[in-house]
Amino acid sequence: MSKLYTHYFYTDTKDWDDQDDSFVPLQVPNVKPQKLGIPEFLRPTKETKTDMYYHIISEPGETQLLPGAKTKTWGYNQSLLGKTIVFKRGKTIHLTYTNKLPILTTYHLHGLNVPGDVDGGCHTPWYPGQTKTVSFKCDQPASTCWLHAHPCPSTGEQVWKGLACLIVILDKNAEHLPIPKKYGVNDIPLILQDRKFHKDNQWHYMKDYDPDGVQGPTPMINGTLNPYFDVTAQKIRFRILNGANRREWRLHFSDDLPFTQIAGDGSFLPHPVHMTKIMITCAERDEIVVDFGQYKPGDVVKLYCDKTPIVTFRIHQMTPDNSKLPHTLVKLPNPKINNPYVHKIVMSGTDEKVEINGKKFNMQRIDSKQTIGQVEYWVVSNSNKYCSGMIHPYHMHGCQFLVVSRNGHAPYPNEHGFKDTIGVSPGETVKLKVWFTCPGVFMYHCHIIEHEDGGMMAQIKVTDPKNPNQKFHLMDMKTLTDHVAKEKGIKPSQVKMGGMYSYRKMGMKM
Structure with missing residues (x-):
């Protein structure tokens, strides 16, 4: 085995969401497995x-x-x-x-x-x-x-x-590739979310609304509370999605069981990365392979987020698997930069003050432009203070990008494949190589969902050089609000949607 990483690549806990005053720690739900x-x-x-x-x-x-x-x-x-x-x-x-x-x-x-x-x-x-x-x-x-x-x-x-x-x-x-492929047996999705339950077991989003991201104390994995999985294959591939509105998941197994990351958001990694811990920010996906071969029937292994177990793995008689991952999993295109223009993106603020490049999102405003065929650098910064800010998971629609550097240094070892979402720490600058293959108007934003709803979002117009004058329809807030009001049988002024509070508190219209 090549180098084994035994720490989260995000190395300073001051950047993590659990340092925020409004953080909600996870608890094991009081229900039977x-x-x-x-x-x-x-x-x-x-x-x-x-x-x-x-x-x-x-x-x-x-x-x-x-x-x-x-x-x-x-x-x-x-x-x-x-x-x-x-x-x-x-x-x-x-x-x-x-x-x-x-x-x-x-x-x-x-x-x-x-x-x-x-x-x-x-x-x-x-x-x-x-x-x-x-x-x-x-x-x-x-x-x-x-x-x-x-x-x-x-x-x-x-x-x-x-x-x-x-x-x-x-x-x-x-x-x-010699990887687990039997979906439901040794190829298992893990959709990580959290929820808060109110009276009569209901969810009340607006009661729990927080402009820095809605959270709940109850982990929900694939829509299951307090889940267990029966392990019948020695090696299992987990497709992990952080589907939470705000929470970062800092994952590790009991016994510090090592695992191998083989894929990220948009592709396999060029080479496997061996680790015992992984942090996944909102909307990211990581695929890992876990070898349970050291255990015997009757043993139990748990997957934790911080100190809270979120999935229990019950070991049964396992189908042996002696396969070995190749050194190279995929060869990805890496086109050269062919346009010197550099897009500079600054994500700023927390709570209602979130913005990109000093502006809140406007459906009718085009903030950036790029042409199909152009390969350009995007330099993305998080201006939050190092001691009190939040990681902003930056997401781009309509493309997959390559991570060039973090603060001038190499990306983390598991960031060398295609990605569409990347966590950016307070005070950090991440350089990306971006190109598009399809025309349209696309959004880019923080994927703490309440941050994007609250205005930490912008949009780019991508044009096809073969059809440079193509028109794109842009929705406007009045049309949207009028339809919501009609659907609910209320006046437009009575419409309440989470992100609107951020604009109203700042004295702004969407």
């Missing part, structure tokens, strides 16, 4: 050699999470979260979305290189009862991405209610 729910695959309505078709439905429901009353939840094709969707590289994907919710929503393909009108940001709403289809060519490496609602400024509330699910991209390279 539940078998870890594994989202089943969403079956295509049709698949050919060249195309895949899916029907995805946003719908309200009720989910039995605690004893007693069921919790009112939202989900995709089910009551909470959603079934895992598979895209195959090289095929054209057709997604028919139906909104059965009582309010408008959007469908953001987080991590997908797709045109702006397919990306699912705030400019492409689906109104209640509406069905529309989008299509695109899937042409990016094998990875774990996700689908979630993104209707600014109520993204936080809709994700909190349950609108999130995994997307798995498959390609020929992944098919030939």
Whole structure:
């Protein structure tokens, strides 16, 4: 084995969310252990050699999470979260979305290189009862991405209610790698979220609203409370998604069991990275392989976040696995910079004062421009004070980027693959290499969801040199607010959405 990393790469705890006065520590829920729910695959309505078709439905429901009353939840094709969707590289994907919710929503393909009108940001709403289809060519490496609602400024509330699910991209390279591939047996998703339960086991987002991010003390993994998983394979691949609104997850196993990270947001890592601890910020994905071979039937291994166990692994008789990971997992393109313009992005503030480059998000304002074919540097800084700030997980729609440096030094060892989200510590500057393959208007923002809803977000217009005058429709806040008011049967002035409080407290209009 090559070098074993035994510490979190984010080395100073002053940067972590648990140092914030409003931090909510996790607690083991007072419920009997539940078998870890594994989202089943969403079956295509049709698949050919060249195309895949899916029907995805946003719908309200009720989910039995605690004893007693069921919790009112939202989900995709089910009551909470959603079934895992598979895209195959090289095929054209057709997604028919139906909104059965009582309010408008959007469908953001987080991590997908797709045109702006397919990306699912705030400019492409689906109104209640509406069905529309989008299509695109899937042409990016094998990875774990996700689908979630993104209707600014109520993204936080809709994700909190349950609108999130995994997307798995498959390609020929992944098919030939000697890694676990039996989904549900040795290829296991772990969607990490937290919630707070109120009277009658209900979630009340606005009661818990915090402009620095909504949190709850109860860990919820794949929609399961106090989960256990029966280990029947020696080596297991975990696809970890931080699907929380605000929480960072500092993960480690009991006994400091080592594991190997093989993938990040948008691709496999070029080389495996061996570690005993990993921190994953909001919206990031990490794939790791864990070898349970040192244990015997009847043993128990636990996955912790800080000091709180979040998943229990019960060891059974295991199918042996003597496979070895190759030194090189993938070879990724790394195009040279061909345009000297440098985008400078400064994320600033906490609470209601969050901004990018001194401005709060405006749906009608274009903040940056780039042309397909141009490869440019983006320099992203977090101006929060080192002693009291927060890590801002910076996310870009419509592309995957490469991390060039952190404060002039090499990226962390597990940041050398494609990424679309990266944690930026207070006082830190991260340099990225960015290019786009599809035209459109795309957002970039902090993925503490209440920060993006509250204005730490901007947008870029990406043009195709073959069609430089292409027009893009931009949603406006009045249209959105009027529709929400109509759906709720209230006046526009009575509309309450989380992010609006940040603007109002600052004396601003969205």
